[in-house]
Amino acid sequence: MNFKIKRLELLNALAKVSRAVSMKSPLPVLTGIKFDLKEDELILTGSDSDITIQTSIHENIEIIEKGSVVLSSRYILEIIKKIDSEDVHIYIVDGTLTRIEGASSRFDLNGTSYIDYPRIDLNKSGVNLQMKATDLKEAIEQTSFATSEKETRPVLTGVNFKAKDHVLECIATDSYRLAKRILNIDSDVSFNIIIPKKSLIEISRIIEKDELIDLYVSDRKVLFIFDSVLIQTRLIDGSYPDTSRLIPNDFDYSMTIDSTSLLNSIDRASLLSNEQTNIIKLSMNEDQVMLSSYSQEIGSVEENLSRAFYKGQPLNISFSAKYLNDAIKSINGDKVRVLFTGEMKPFIIKDFEKEDIIQLVLPVRTY
Amino acid sequence: MNFKIKRLELLNALAKVSRAVSMKSPLPVLTGIKFDLKEDELILTGSDSDITIQTSIHENIEIIEKGSVVLSSRYILEIIKKIDSEDVHIYIVDGTLTRIEGASSRFDLNGTSYIDYPRIDLNKSGVNLQMKATDLKEAIEQTSFATSEKETRPVLTGVNFKAKDHVLECIATDSYRLAKRILNIDSDVSFNIIIPKKSLIEISRIIEKDELIDLYVSDRKVLFIFDSVLIQTRLIDGSYPDTSRLIPNDFDYSMTIDSTSLLNSIDRASLLSNEQTNIIKLSMNEDQVMLSSYSQEIGSVEENLSRAFYKGQPLNISFSAKYLNDAIKSINGDKVRVLFTGEMKPFIIKDFEKEDIIQLVLPVRTY
Numbered sequence: 177m178n179f180k181i182k183r184l185e186l187l188n189a190l191a192k193v194s195r196a197v198s199m200k201s202p203l204p205v206l207t208g209i210k211f212d213l214k215e216d217e218l219i220l221t222g223s224d225s226d227i228t229i230q231t232s233i234h235e236n237i238e239i240i241e242k243g244s245v246v247l248s249s250r251y252i253l254e255i256i257k258k259i260d261s262e263d264v265h266i267y268i269v270d271g272t273l274t275r276i277e278g279a280s281s282r283f284d285l286n287g288t289s290y291i292d293y294p295r296i297d298l299n300k301s302g303v304n305l306q307m308k309a310t311d312l313k314e315a316i317e318q319t320s321f322a323t324s325e326k327e328t329r330p331v332l333t334g335v336n337f338k339a340k341d342h343v344l345e346c347i348a349t350d351s352y353r354l355a356k357r358i359l360n361i362d363s364d365v366s367f368n369i370i371i372p373k374k375s376l377i378e379i380s381r382i383i384e385k386d387e388l389i390d391l392y393v394s395d396r397k398v399l400f401i402f403d404s405v406l407i408q409t410r411l412i413d414g415s416y417p418d419t420s421r422l423i424p425n426d427f428d429y430s431m432t433i434d435s436t437s438l439l440n441s442i443d444r445a446s447l448l449s450n451e452q453t454n455i456i457k458l459s460m461n462e463d464q465v466m467l468s469s470y471s472q473e474i475g476s477v478e479e480n481l482s483r484a485f486y487k488g489q490p491l492n493i494s495f496s497a498k499y500l501n502d503a504i505k506s507i508n509g510d511k512v513r514v515l516f517t518g519e520m521k522p523f524i525i526k527d528f529e530k531e532d533i534i535q536l537v538l539p540v541r542t543y
Numbered sequence: 544m545n546f547k548i549k550r551l552e553l554l555n556a557l558a559k560v561s562r563a564v565s566m567k568s569p570l571p572v573l574t575g576i577k578f579d580l581k582e583d584e585l586i587l588t589g590s591d592s593d594i595t596i597q598t599s600i601h602e603n604i605e606i607i608e609k610g611s612v613v614l615s616s617r618y619i620l621e622i623i624k625k626i627d628s629e630d631v632h633i634y635i636v637d638g639t640l641t642r643i644e645g646a647s648s649r650f651d652l653n654g655t656s657y658i659d660y661p662r663i664d665l666n667k668s669g670v671n672l673q674m675k676a677t678d679l680k681e682a683i684e685q686t687s688f689a690t691s692e693k694e695t696r697p698v699l700t701g702v703n704f705k706a707k708d709h710v711l712e713c714i715a716t717d718s719y720r721l722a723k724r725i726l727n728i729d730s731d732v733s734f735n736i737i738i739p740k741k742s743l744i745e746i747s748r749i750i751e752k753d754e755l756i757d758l759y760v761s762d763r764k765v766l767f768i769f770d771s772v773l774i775q776t777r778l779i780d781g782s783y784p785d786t787s788r789l790i791p792n793d794f795d796y797s798m799t800i801d802s803t804s805l806l807n808s809i810d811r812a813s814l815l816s817n818e819q820t821n822i823i824k825l826s827m828n829e830d831q832v833m834l835s836s837y838s839q840e841i842g843s844v845e846e847n848l849s850r851a852f853y854k855g856q857p858l859n860i861s862f863s864a865k866y867l868n869d870a871i872k873s874i875n876g877d878k879v880r881v882l883f884t885g886e887m888k889p890f891i892i893k894d895f896e897k898e899d900i901i902q903l904v905l906p907v908r909t910y
Contacts, residue, residue: 251814254814255814258810258811258814259811280808280847280848281846282846282847283843284842285815285841285842286840286842440625444625444626444627444648447618447622447650448618475618475640475652476650476651477648477649477650477651478649479647479649480649481647
């Protein structure tokens, strides 16, 4: 293997594929990035066996001699980041010992043979679906935070992607709250899968621009194909709970408020609340809406939401400040509607105008 | 206690005094800030009993009724930071329960009686010395990093301030390296004290502008008086080792180089070195200066310091990359001189022009 390349081109590619690499991988070779230098391109692959990211470089590269090697993700990334040179020259000196040269620096890095790297099948198989990268990124950001952190019910640690009749639903819940995003899709495909949260976060981080993504969905994995990057993730086994009946349709009480002033009031109201439970209370009637919290040890707060508009009988409801905060932030609109069916019933948060995102929060009992 | 105040005026003062407060104080009342509202000023005090910071507010305050209370540093700071109002109204509702009101927010914070707060004597006693705040800040930054992290020799955890014959020497060492800054002072005073590193860091953080500071040095404490802030710190007991004979005066070898290119080369050369020891090697002769490191497991680096100017017999010397890096950064000059007396002898780093700062590093033996 022997090639010269523009440093920034390589750095950009390494930064992407290294996202899949885990330093704690039980298989040592997977802490590295596989360099495959072909006749006309350099293919870089990173994987932790759950998620695999691959990209290739065709331009700004001078290929001198084909070859392959696996280089420590951490060290090669740091070297290419810090080397003070526009171009770098990378070649195998002996066996897997790889030299990286640029300006006045010369690094000799011990590599691993590419033969030890697991064969990862990145074939296009299964159902195909095309969507806008920014739509996918938004759907991930609006749902993934609501997945469960606990491993007791593994299916809840992922986001449920359910496609049918030109509609894709993305649903996440930790059983105390639920986030649902609805997307219209062109393809007439049908599937019901659970994608690990960690994989989705990495995919969302890699999406930078408004391009088209091809998805290939099969039983055990999904392949995302971007302009120059391939990401493949395993799926979570099991069937996702049916959440459709959880979300009420009729509401007796509703509050409308601008998001920023509600977020700021939640922030202040939760300042003195118990850090573990972080419970705050909404007290609403048609004249006044108050947000409050109380801690015997520390003190109490009352926030007067003078800009809220409330319709319905007087209602008091207590819940986690963090959950309401997460829900409003994910909606990312100027104004939100909060809709209630009763004191101990789940309530939902929607954008004032759009209907494609629904956040649901369960209240808590306070004494 | 009852007063109205401009929020930013109070926030600024609280941010300063809270620096002295430790959340882990064994005396619960010291996790709070003491509010002393006098006829014409509000005095705020924070302390962890090692260091005490006090400031007073005379302007932008409307005093309605005198009084005192201790409020949790953490909560009062957060409240004043987050309350969405230009002015805040603070008053005692009942006993030590204190209300903080602003715009649509109302906080009731449980306080502690000021009677429980320890009496801290902030009298001006001992030897007086005046200096520029920015000189003190610079001297702290140039020395404090070289103090010892280990408690086995407590005197080495502080910086030695030694005044005599219109010269103030600030010295720190962890016995593997030494930092020394020399300042000329107007006052003809004489003392030899050790100030805890932690106190110095807080003092340096509070210094924002080029003002004059008054120091009052006594046997057990130093009081620093700024424009509107008083900082008092305890001293470390014991006598500081005499370090004057450690620093050589004659050198057989010298290297001159611009700081930035040396810092960048150190950074790269230490990339592949053992993380614990972080040892790199300088190999110098009059034709070439090389910086290198080697790790059997990871690989090796060679940096050619083409911009270095070396004078002397060929010399190889190994040392901690971190120590040389710290030393050069503290000097903060465009160009440095590195002066050697032999392969296993301490070497010193100086600014190319100034003589008031000396950094010394001990080499290590490599095999």
